Amino acid sequence: MGGSILGNRVLRKEDPKFLTVGGTYVDDLLDEPLLDGALHVTYVRSTVAHGVINSIDTSDALAMPGVRAVFTGADFGLEPVPSNFNPMVTRTLLAMDKVRYVGEPIAAIVSETREQGEDAAETVIVDYDILEAVVDMEAAMATSTLIYDSAPNNVVFDTLVLGMPDNTGEAFLAGCEVVARGKFLNQRVAPCPLEVRGAAVAWAADGRLHQWLSTQHAQGAHGPIAAMNGVDQAQVRVRTPDVGGGFGAKIGIYPEELLLGPISKRVGTPLRWRETRSESMMALGHGRAQVQHVAIGGKRDGTVTHYQLWAIQDSGAWVDMGAILAPFMTRPMASGVYAIPNIECRTTSVVTNTTPIVAYRGAGRPEATAAIERAMDLFAREIGMDPAEVRRKNLIPKFMEPHTTAVGQTYDVGDYETALDKTLTTADYAGWRAKQAERRARGDARQLGIGVSVYVEITGGVGSGEEAEVEVLPNGKAVVYTGTSPHGQGHVTAWAMLASEQTGIPIADIDLVWGDTDLTPVGSGTMGSRSLQQGGNAVFVVAGQLVEKAKSVAARLLEANENDIVLDKDAGAFHVAGTPALSKTWADIASAEGGISAKDNIAVPGPTFPFGAHVAVVEVDTETGKVRHIAHVACDDAGTVLNPMLLEGQIHGGVAQGAAQALLEEVRYDSDGNPITSNLADYAFISAAELPSVTVVHMETPTPRNSIGAKGIGESGTIGSTPALQSAVVDAVSHLGVSHIDMPTTPEKVWAAIQSAR
Amino acid sequence: MIPAAFDYKRAGSAAEAISLVSEYGEDAKFLAGGHSLLPLMKLRLAQPAVLVDIARLTDLSYIRDEGNHVAIGALTRHHDVENSSVLRQHVPLLAHAASHVGSPQVRHRGTIGGSIAHADPASDLPATTLALGATYVAQGPNGTREIAASDFYTGFLESALAPDEMLTEIRVPKTTGATWGFQKFNRRAQDWAIVGVAAWRRGNECGVGLVNMGSTPVLATSVASAIAGGASVADAARLASEEAEPQADMNATAEYRRHLASVLVRRALESQSA
């Protein structure tokens, strides 16, 4: 009897294709008959951050070579549509009377080639009355310039309006022996999926609309596309080809994608659209963008008793998902891993004349973690205690029954001290501290910094379960249908492992179908680290149901009692217990039934709370401010591990993106709201050369909230690494008098911090 | 991110390339590795009507030991400069500098001639060849001429080359017996320098070139004079920005650039690489 396939380092089934011929992304759908004769769409975008549109002159563009049509919002009679997150705020999908950020779409050009579209876009003349650009989120609350008339002070979401208590200012901290305060910027970053956005549409002869989309959630796009085109959802088929990354920014559907159906209807041909990288940097949603005012108070012995956070969330120029991350993701996680009896947390989301903020890897939890972890470091510094020690002293003790924090969030299970200890030991924390002391004593130009973070996050917060179908074909091979939507994670392998574990069908014989609203109409997509705990769990449970169903067929075929039938997973065959010679294979059973399948929607009782600890070590050149990330140890407890290789891949990528935010990446605008980081030369997207090899510490504390014990792993690496890195940089120069440096800790910022501390 | 339309001509020889460019005049551009020109075209900051491709002129890709100097064909790729045994032996500073240009992909496409002709103050090889006292050979419709590196860079992305002149060869004096240092300060391994320094030193004689410290590559002559006058490296390095007029951009203020230049010049001159 072979052992379980679960928990093994199974190689990714999808990789031979990606590594040889490559994936089939939306732009590669060249053999799709429905897209024969497709024309190309190019969007004309605003070149000003804030302005009133006086006129849009498309006549020159219409005369350009290869141009078939040019549409403005007026041509479609577009009406203002309300935001899903604040219905008071409305916009038209193509800007008509006002533009609110550089990159906002204004008109659509339909041309024979993409190149012609780009040429024609340059000839559209938009006449603006320029308005003051509101770029800074705190300034946005103070200025009299309103981006939306319906949003006073440019505030679009506030926990006070939700009825949550206000922060009480200084009074809150009155009884504390020690108080440390800080103002932290959790800067705006760009998700930068390697595949930018793209889509294709065709109206078939039968009147159905087909849309291919580079998305994380085809089912979520289904309704909006149908509504946009004024047809029933059944008249629309959304399909997801291979997707080259999303990181949260491809969860929602964008105006450029929604408009393709109506444009195609008008011009009477199928259409393709793919943005360029420069467009993507301006018009794909950005992430993070919070200013955090924190105060932390407690006793000189290291006990933290009070924590107050006011998080101001930049929502960008639209009220997209970004606006609700602070109240619904940051606030609930404010307490982090610590038993802090008194917590106040208010969040305020504001609009600015910048690219809209959406969910980005971690989405609200990295911000919560960064705030409390930086606050812990400030507190440790204030009382002169080692940052690891202060953390240990305040950790919530190990709990295997749900635990509720002072902000009212309930966590499933946690063992934070073990995670911290394992990480400190593996990293040789004491050894690094000794080396650091030597360099400090010598006054070396290159100093060492060690940063510690301990975190807990929330995963599977989206969706309350997932649908799965497992079908065995008459040839004995299986097809799994899932409502989740892989775009790099490895579901093809992972879901096959789960189905194989139950059925004994080899993973090579199990295919996965996703992201097609005809074949998988129900699904919550892949986001918020939910896939395995909800989608994988559903596959596992439903595959088990299928085995039971197959047993009854086997019983019939073998003329035996169903209760006596067992599945020999090694042989992939059913027989009566004790008489393996007489058996029925999956192919026998599926043939007898003309195919056999099980389908169900498997609910989970709630989200899970992965946790862990990271230690980052950096070397800082104090003469230049340059930071080198030289060691990183990550312990990310995601519950029961299905495939350690997939887990490590998620951690490595997560640490890379976390390090990128801590050290390098920042989307920047000039004071007029012009983006100055709209390509990958100016935007400091991290590469392997800037990263150390990451040491992964394994730890598994299963959650009781699903049948496989799994929590999310997709975002943890980002959440734990960012504050560890930032704190390491500060730590390297803390003996020179520096207590905080905002992210990204660029060389000039580090150098300037040293200069001003001297 | 999509260039405007242009015509493409492939030249079979230097002479043909020059006559094609003369024929089309101001609207024509030589295309070598394309790694500076094509990004500008994609951003529509350059819109030449005709590109004359010289990348396949393999007879202009060579590295030759010419006794007291090394001659490098203008179409030699950065990768070949980096790995040349002649350069590693006689002008190791240049081979090393080439190894810091962009990424492997960039080094396999970009050419030393393109890099110098483009005259980007942020590029590594213009400042390095300037520090080394190189001579550039240009060929035009009326024959060839030699231009000293110190006379070549006339402004931001501007050089002494006439539009129909082609750079054909770079002559670099050997640095026998010298120590050298190359300091490239950037954010990411593949990035351009925020500030860079190429320096060699033989006793009291030295050459120091600065990358991205103004609108042209800069020869730090005050540093060289101070060293010649017997100053310590630390003291001389303080004069690093004397000839420079650094500008602020999103990566650095002018003040920070000046500070970096001093630190990097000191480190480059202290380097014991030989």
Ligand SMILES: Cc1cc2nc3c(=O)[nH]c(=O)nc-3n(C[C@H](O)[C@H](O)[C@H](O)COP(=O)(O)OP(=O)(O)OC[C@H]3O[C@@H](n4cnc5c(N)ncnc54)[C@H](O)[C@@H]3O)c2cc1C
């Ligand atoms: C991602 C990236 C990173 C880079 N990083 C760096 C870096 O870190 N450091 C660095 O120094 N460079 C860097 N570069 C630039 C690279 O080195 C270029 O290859 C080089 O600057 C130009 O050489 P080329 O052969 O590509 O020239 P092209 O782009 O083909 O031409 C550049 C200009 O020079 C002209 N030209 C070319 N050859 C000749 C000639 N023989 N005679 C007359 N005129 C000529 C062309 O008409 C054009 O105007 C980078 C480029 C990229 C794309």
